[in-house]
Amino acid sequence: DTGVSQDPRHKITKRGQNVTFRCDPISEHNRLYWYRQTLGQGPEFLTYFQNEAQLEKSRLLSDRFSAERPKGSFSTLEIQRTEQGDSAMYLCASSSYGGSTYEQYFGPGTRLTVT
Amino acid sequence: AQRVTQPEKLLSVFKGAPVELKCNYSYSGSPELFWYVQYSRQRLQLLLRHISRESIKGFTADLNKGETSFHLKKPFAQEEDSAMYYCALREESGAGSYQLTFGKGTKLSVIP
Numbered sequence: 001d002t003g004v005s006q007d008p009r010h011k012i013t014k015r016g017q018n019v020t021f022r023c024d025p026i027s028e029h030n031r032l033y034w035y036r037q038t039l040g041q042g043p044e045f046l047t048y049f050q051n052e053a054q055l056e057k058s059r060l061l062s063d064r065f066s067a068e069r070p071k072g073s074f075s076t077l078e079i080q081r082t083e084q085g086d087s088a089m090y091l092c093a094s095s096s097y098g099g100s101t102y103e104q105y106f107g108p109g110t111r112l113t114v115t
Numbered sequence: 116a117q118r119v120t121q122p123e124k125l126l127s128v129f130k131g132a133p134v135e136l137k138c139n140y141s142y143s144g145s146p147e148l149f150w151y152v153q154y155s156r157q158r159l160q161l162l163l164r165h166i167s168r169e170s171i172k173g174f175t176a177d178l179n180k181g182e183t184s185f186h187l188k189k190p191f192a193q194e195e196d197s198a199m200y201y202c203a204l205r206e207e208s209g210a211g212s213y214q215l216t217f218g219k220g221t222k223l224s225v226i227p
Contacts, residue, residue: 003158031213042119042201042217043159056214091159095213104215106159 004107006092012113013082020078021110025094032075033104034067035091036060043091049075050097082114117142119204121218128192129226136187136221138176138202147205148178148185149215154198162187162200172196192225199223 005024013019025032030051035043046065048056051072061067064082069075079086089111093104118141128134140146150162163171165178165185176187185202199222203215 033214035215040124040219042203042219043215045214045216048213056212058214103161103164105161108158 004092004094004105006090006107006110008110009108010111010113012115015082015084015114017082018078018080019082019112020076021090021092021112023075023077023092023094023107025074025092026096026105027073029094029096029105030072031095031097032069033093033095034075034077035093037089037091037109038087046077079112082112084114087112087114117146117204117206117216119202119216119218121200121202121221123221124219125222125224127224127226130194131191134187134189134192134196134223134225136200136202136223138185138187138218140183140185140202140204142183142204142206144206145180148176149203149205150174150176150185150187151201151203151217152198153201159201192223194225194227197223197225 007022032049034046037043045058046061047067049069052069064080067077089109091109092107095104120139122137148165151159152162153159174189176185178185199220201220202218206212
């Protein structure tokens with residue numbers, strides 16, 4: 001296991017198209033997070049899963065965004081009807097459950113460019 | 116809502132000089148604070164957390180609840196410390212939230 005992986009690493013799409021990103025967490029981690037990072041900003045939280053349950057959603061996650069984690073393993077993030085403002089780096093992270101502290105391990109990110 | 120402020124976008128220091136990356140937060144409870152680092156062409160990774168009270172790669176950070184600060188310090192900067200540093204906050208344990216709130220980051224450049 002080489003850590004959190006994300007696919008694709010880069011995506012260029014035209015405005016109005018739908019895109020889907022995949023995240024594979026570290027195998028024993030049951031928590032999975034999605035963040036978005038735009039230029040000059042730190043990562044901003046989008047949503048969080050514990051196993052297959054989506055437990056938190058940010059107000060940043062408009063109705064054009066949907067995330068799933070159907071079997072509690074990999075997760076997908078879909079953006080429908082993309083807009084130029086969706087251009088950003090989409091980061092996935094995972095962590096394990098339990099203990100008094102925890103660490104979120106980040107993937108390399110998917111860079112989305114909407115033209 | 117919680118907020119994390121990193122006032123410096125860029126900090127340049129000479130090799131061997133002390134480093135202090137500032138982080139202030141706004142949160143009414145007792146948060147957990149973290150420093151994450153991103154080296155060139157690498158992914159974001161945890162550097163240290165306030166609960167552990169540990170020193171990683173010579174860096175330390177003390178949570179000052181009175182000043183709501185969590186500044187990152189190192190007595191002698193090394194060239195390999197050049198990276199992007201993000202301060203992050205998590206709501207207090209038991210609040211049910213696991214999201215991290217990040218600052219905008221500070222780019223540290225160590226001049227040889």
